[in-house]
Amino acid sequence: MCCTNSIGAFKYCFVVPVSSSNSTKMGQQVFSLFFLERKKLLCLIMIITFALILVFQYFELPYGSNILVPSKFDTEKTSTLSNTTIIHQPAASEMFNNVTLLNQTYSQHPFEKVNETRLYEENDTMSRPGIIGVNLTRELNNSYASFHSPSPSPAIAPTNLTPTPASPPTKTLSNDSEIADSINDERFKPLQDDDVDVISSNQSSITILPKEMSGSVIKVPETTSISDMNKLLLQNYASYRSMRPRWSSAVDQELLQARFEIENAPVVTDLGNLYAPLFRNVSMFKRSYELMEKTLKVYVYREGSKPIMHSPYLLGIYASEGWFMRLMEANKAFVTKDAKKAHLFYLPFSSRMLEETLYDQNSHSHRNLMQYLNNYVDMIAGKHRFWNRTEGADHFLVACHDWAPSETKQRMAKCIRSLCNADVKEGFMLGKDVSLPETYVRNAQNPTRDLGGKPLSRRKTLAFFAGGMHGFVRPILLQHWENKDPDMKIFGMMPKSKGNRNYIQYMKSSRYCICPKGYEVNSPRVVEAIVYECVPVIISDNFVPPFFEVLNWESFAVFVLEKDIPNLKSILVSIPKKRYLQMQMRVKKVQQHFLWHRSPVKYDIFHMILHSIWYNRVFTARTR
Template sequence: MGQEMLSIFQLEKRRSLWLIGITVAMILAFQYLELPYGNVQPIVLFANKIPTSDSIRFQAADLPSESEMFNNKTILNQANSTDKNSLEIVNETRTSEKKDTVSSTGFISEPGMESSRSLGFDESSTVESNGISNNGSATEQAGNLGLRFYNNTISHSPSRAIIPTNLSPPPSPTKESPNIIPPMLSNDDDETDFTEDESFRPLKDDMNIVGNDSSINSAPRETKSSQRPLPEVTTIAEMNELLLLNRASYNSMRPRWSSAVDQELLQARSEIENAPIVNNVANLYAPLFRNVSRFKRSYELMERTLKVYVYREGAKPIMHSPYLLGIYASEGWFMRLMEGNKQFVTQDPKRAHLFYLPFSSRMLEETLYVPNSHSSRNLVQYLKDYVDMIAGKHRFWNRTGGADHFLVACHDWAPTETRRHMARCLRALCNADVKEGFVLGKDVSLPETYVRNAQRPTRNIGGNRVSRRKTLAFFAGGMHGYVRPILLQHWENKDPDMKIFGTLPKSKGNRNYIQYMKSSKYCICAKGYEVNSPRVVEAIFYECVPVIISDNFVPPFFEMLNWESFAVFVLEKEIPNLKNILLSIPQKRYLEMQMMVRKVQQHFLWHRSPVKYDIFHMILHSIWYNRVFTVRAR
C-alpha cells in the first residue's frame, strides 16, 4: 500500500512539474514575441525590455479591437541602399485605457529621433506631469522612406501662454471629461524652443531678405538634441512609392460610435476605386494627373456629397481673420472662401464629413510670439486650449479623435505647432517636408502663393512665348538656408545663360523679378529655410518650367498631379551640374513641359468667387480625397 501511494505521489509530482514548465514556457514565449494582449506586464528575463519597432508583425488589413489602438508603421527597408523593395509592416500597440488622471509616466525616446532643426527648435527630452493621460499619443514623422507612428502615453505639462493683454485665449474646460479624447501628442519632449541661429526669423518677404551669416559652403547642421545623422534624401520617385505604401497601411482612428457620414465616405471610396475610364474630360488635361478618371469621379462626388462644418468658436485675430496678401496668403484665401461658401458648408454638424478649424498660422505668430523669446510654447498652448475647448463643447472631435477635422496653415512653423495636439487631423501645410512629419496620404501639400493684389489675385499672370524666352534659367532671392548660397557660389555671374542672383534691386510691383520669370525657360525654385517656396507657383503663373531644388519637398496636390510631367526635380547635391541637367532635356520635351505648365495653371489660381477646378477646389478636394481613403467604419 505504501509503495502504491509513493508511485501515485511521484506521478502527480511529475504532472505538476510538466504543467509548471509548460506554463512558464508559454509566458516566456508571449514575452519574447511581445504579442498585443493588452496590459501583459513584462516579467522574468524581460522585465526591463522595451518594445521595439520589430516586436510585432501583422497584415496591413488587420484592424484593432475596440479596446486597442494600433498605430501602423510602414518602413521601406533600405539596408545598404540596395534593397528598396523589401517592405516591413510593423505594428506597435498599447492598450488605450480610459482614465481621467495618471500621476506620472515614463518617456521613451526613439534612438536617433530628429529634432525640428529646420525650424530652429531646440527640443530636450523632458518629462513632466499634469495628471492627464493622453492615450494613443503619436508622432507622425516620415523616416527613411517610411511612415513612423509611435504610441506612447506621455505626461504633459502645459507651458504658461504669454498673451497680450488685449487678447483672450479660447477658454479650456476647467475639468477634463472622461469622455473627451485628449489631443494627440507626439513622443517628442514637452517644450518647443528656438535655437539662436538664422533659422529663426520674423515674418518677412521671402524674396527681400538677405541672411547675415550665410556661408557659401554651409550645409544643414544637427542641433544639440539630434541623436542621429541627417536623414537621407527622399526622391520624387521614392515619394510616389511611399504614397502607395502609406495608402495601403495607414488607418485613422476607429470612430467611437457609428455615423451615416462614414458609410457615405466608404461608398465614395468604392466609386472612386471603380471609376469608369475616361480619356477626354472637359477642362482637364489627362497627362497632368496620376489618374484623371479617378480625379474626375472623386471631384464629382465631392461636389455632390461633401459637407463641411466650420467651427464658430475662437477669437480674432487668430481665428476667423483671413489675411489675403503676401507669401502666406493661401491659408487666408482658403479661410475666406470656405467660411463664405454655401455649397459645401453645413450648419448641421451631424451631416458633416469634415470639420474645419479656422485658425491662421500667420496671425498666430504675429499675435502671440514674444520677440526674442525664441520659444513657441505659448503658441502651441494656445492651439491646445482651442482644441480642448472644441472637444469639451462639441462631441464631434471625440468621435474620431480629430481624424475628420482639418486645418490649412502656410507658415513655416505650422508643422511643429500642430504635430502634437492636432496630429490626427488632416493638415494642409505649405511646409510639406517628408522628413519632418508630413504624412503622405493623410496630410496635404498646400501651394504657397504670393498674392500681391487682393482685389485682382490673377493680375499679371502669363508670360512670353517660347521663342522670346532667351534665358535658360533664372533665380533671385535672399540667402535663406544653406542651398541658395551654394547655388550662387556655383552660378552667380558664371554663365550668361544662367541668370542667378541674390536680392534684386527694388522695383514697383517687383517688375524686374517678374520679367525675368516671364522671359526664362526654367525658373529655379531653391528652398530657403524650409522646403517650400512661393517660386513654385510663381513659375506656373508666368509659364516658366519649375526646377525644384529642395530635397524631401512634397509638391502641392501630390496625390493627384503628375508633377514630373511639367517640372524638373534636381537634388541639392547636383547643383554644380545644374546647367548640364537642363541642357540634357531635349527641346521637344521642354516644349511639352512648358505646354503642361500652361495647362496646370488653372489649378493654382485664386478667384474672389471660386471657379471649378481652381486652387480653392483643388485644396478642398485633396483634403476630401485623403479623408475618403483614411476613413474607417465603426
C-alpha cells in the same frame, strides 16, 4: 570513513567493509550526494542571475538598448537603432506662459478691406522666419515626425480676453536695404529651440533622426526623391488607416461608398477643362471631384476669437491659408450647420497670425504657440463630441507658416494637415496630409494680376533665380552659378523696382525658373513659375509638391537633387527641345489649378485644396 559535503555543513560517515561489492555501493552513494549538492548550487546561481536581470530591466541602464529580455516599458519609448530618444517635457509653468484660450464667435464678410501695406515685398518673396535652430545646419534641425497620440494637455479655463501681442507689429519693408536689415532682425532668425524631440549622438557627429510614424510601417529614406514619394504615397494608402470611429455615423458609409466609386471609376472621354497627362489618373480624379461636389459637407467651428481665429492675411507669401479660410467660411455649397452631416470639420486658425500675436522674439521658443492650439483643441473636444469620435481624424487645418508642422504636431497630429511646409522628414505623412500651394499674392483685389508670360521665341534665358540667402542650398547654388554662365541668370538680391517688375520680367522671359528651398522645403517660386508660364525646377529634397495625390508633377516640372546643383546646366540642356515644349505647354494647362479667384470657380486652387483634403479622408477613413 567520514567526509564533508561541498558546502561544509554536514559530515557523512560510513563503515567501509572489506568486500568489493560494498566498496562499489559506497562509491555510488558518495557520487549521488555530490551530484545533488551541485544541482542545488546551480539552481541558486540561476535564481540570483535572474533576479539581477529583473533589477537591471526595471531601472534600465542609460545606454539606449535593453538587456537580454524586452521590458514592458519599451512600448513607451522611441528608439532608432542604438540611439537614445530624449524627450524634453516642459514644466507646467513654462507651458502656460503667454497662453490664453479664446471662445468667441465670428461673423464678417469674407472680403473686408485689406491693408496692402502689410504686403512683404521682396524679390525672393520675403525673408521668412526659420522654424527651429540648435546650432546645427538647417536640414538637421527638426524632427517633428511623431504620430503617437500624446496625452491631452491640461486645459486652461476659457476667457474672452484677446492676447496682447508679444512684439511690435511687423513694419512695412519699403526698399531692399530694409529687407536686408529684416533678415538680421531677431524675429527672422532661426529659433534656439527647446522643443526638439529627437537628438541622437554618434561619436563626434550629431544627427537628428525622425521618429517612427504610428499608423504607417513605411520608413522614410534620408533623401526622398520624387520617385520615392510616388512609392511612399501608394504604400501609405495601403498601410495607413485613421482611428476607427468610437460610434457609427451615416457619413462613414458615404465615405466608404465614395471610395468604391473612385477606385472603380469608368474611363472618361469627355474631360471638359481637364488635361489628362497632368494627372495620375484623370478618370479617378474627375469622379472624385464630382462626388466631392455632390456629397461633401464641412462643418466650420465658430469658436475662437480674432486675431488668431477667423482673421488671416490675404497678402504676402502666407496668403494661401488666408484665402482658403475666407472662401471656406463664406461657402454655401460645402458648409453645413448640422455637424452630424459633416464629413470633415475645419479648424479655422491662421498660423501666421498665431506667430505674429503670441511669439516673443526674446524667448527663442514657440512652445506657447503650440500650447495655445492644444488648448483650443481641448476646448473644442470639451464643447463638441465630434472630435472625440475619431480623435480628430476627420478634422483638418490649412496652415502656411513655416512653423505650422511643429505647432500642430501634438493635439492635431491625427488631423489632415494641409501644410505649405510639406517635408516628409518633418512628419508630413503622404496619403494623410496635404501639400498646400504657397502663393505670393501681391494684390488682394486682383490676385491673378500679371498672369502669363512671354512667348517661347522671347524666352532667351535658360534658367533664372534671384533671392535672399536663406538656408544652405541657395548659397551653394550661387557659389556654382552666379556670374559663371551667361545662360544662367542666378542672382542674390536684385535691385528694387516698383512691384518687383525686374524679378517678374525675368520669370516671364526664362525657360526654366529655379525653385531652391530656403530655410524650409517649400517656396512660393513653384507657383510663381506656373503663373508666369515658366517650367519650375525644384531643388528641394523631401519636398512634397502641391496636390501630389492627383497631379503627375514629372509631366510639367523638373526635379533636381540638392547634391546635383553643380550639374544643373548639364541637366537642363540635356532635356530635348520636344520634351521642354511639352512641359511648357503643360505648365499653361495646369495653371488653372493654382489661381485664386474672389469667387471660386471649378477646378481652381480653392477647390483643389479642398479636393485633396476630401480625397485623403476618403482613402483613410474607417467604419465602426
